[in-house]
Amino acid sequence: MNHGLVDIDANSEKFVFSEVMLQDIAPAEYDNYFLAKCYFDVREYDRAAYMVRNAESAVPRFLYLYATYMGLEKRRLDSTTDQSNLNDSGHVKDLADLLATLKPSIQGRLDGYSMYLYGVVLKAVDLTQVAQEVLMQSIRSAPMLWGSYVELAPLIKEKEKLQNIHLGGHWMKHFFVAHTYIEMYLNDEGIKAYEDLQTAGFGKCVYVTSQMAFGVSQQK
Incomplete structure (x- = not known):
């Protein structure tokens, strides 16, 4: 509903809205973000990414990047009938293309969540050493993001390390x-x-x- 009323001037005295200010989401991006989040929750990842493709604030931007990745993974799984082909060369190429897309998007926006996603994709294309460094940087930036720890754990092979x-x-x-x-x-x-x-x-x-x-x- 909010997205359908995007052209309504919420600052007008005729329309009074009580909004909860959410950190790292620009007010102008609220409607697109919440609609994209709804799409994401029902696994419509491509639609979610489309809705926030031009977002500039941190949370919608991360949703765009993460939905892009999840959309790729969903298409891969949906189009694969033989489990032995889940890691074929075509999938590796798709991940490499996604990595090329993510890298310029993340440059200059090195928050912990974006670094987490960057590390996930690096790990998926077997760039494990770089992925380890990126995930460690993600943890230092966003220490409460458990996903970064889970992705990092299999890369630690030695007790001393x-x-x-x-x-x-x-x-x-x-x-x-x-x-x-x-x-x-x-x-x-x-x-x-x-x-x-x-x-x-x-x-x-x-x-x-x-x-x-x-x-x-x-x-x-």
């Missing part, structure tokens, strides 16, 4: 370390890390408890 990784001083790093220990099948270290998190105040956290249970199950 995990212990010496520089991600800043945010407490989310402790969750990442515990998660990565479990991913590396270092279950004793992972369980101990989660026990420390419980002691630190996360005793009622269901995620911590479930991860500890998963670590115990891997020991059997």
